[in-house]
Amino acid sequence: MRTRLYEIIEQGKDDDKISKVYDFFMMIIIVASLIPLTFKSANTVLNSVDRITVTIFIIDYVLRYVTADLRLEKGKISFAIHPFTPMAIIDLLCILPSFSILASGFRILKVVRLLRTLRVLRSFKVLRYSKSIDIIINVIRKQSASLITVFGLAFGYVLISALIMFNIEPDIFDNFFDAIYWATISLTSIGYGDITPVSSVGKLITILSAFIGVAIIALPSGIITAGIMSEIQGGKENE
Secondary structure, three states: OHHHHHHHHHHOOOOOHHHHHHHHHHHHHHHHHHHHHHOOOOOHHHHHHHHHHHHHHHHHHHHHHHOHHHHHOOHHHHHHHHHHOHHHHHHHHHHHHHHHHHHOOOOOHHHHHHHHHHHHHHHHHHHHHOHHHHHHHHHHHHOHHHHHHHHHHHHHHHHHHHHHHHHHOOOOOOOHHHHHHHHHHHHOOOOOOOOOOOOHHHHHHHHHHHHHHHHHHHHHHHHHHHHHHHHHHHHHHHO
């Protein structure tokens, strides 16, 4: 029975209809659990939705825990390791905020209310049930070296352009952080306009930052797109 549960909730084989139904059902529950967050005040219906969805999350968490040894393949120690795995932590953080009702009547409730924002983490549970997201994660993992290089290049350019602009336009920037903020916004070609250079040299650097930003931002997009196409092609060949 535990093996079959593991196959349904974890493996998600393409020919397993029950596993597909379970994944689809859980995605619906995840979306439903986010509905109460779209309202400023709660009512009976919203509270009922929250209770029902969190109960299903608890059942899902327990099922994953009792089959942890089959997934981690480390014997009994798997049950001690499972609660500290990334997805298990997300699962737990999705459940805990719903128990803030236990603190009603206490001043600590004002602090516990902050946990309400953690319910947004429920959207990350979709990662378990989306095959497309699995492809993206695999691509990021395989292309991590190239992506780190690109982001390092972008970070280095932000620092250099911020340093240059900070010295060219000392009256525009109150501190170096403002210069970094300007460089980041210029690099991404957003340009809010709240901090703008006034000298000709400063405007020239801004133009260069915008052009270079387009090239740098395009690099990770190209790497990820090529990786996704490769993963999809590889999947078709395996079929």
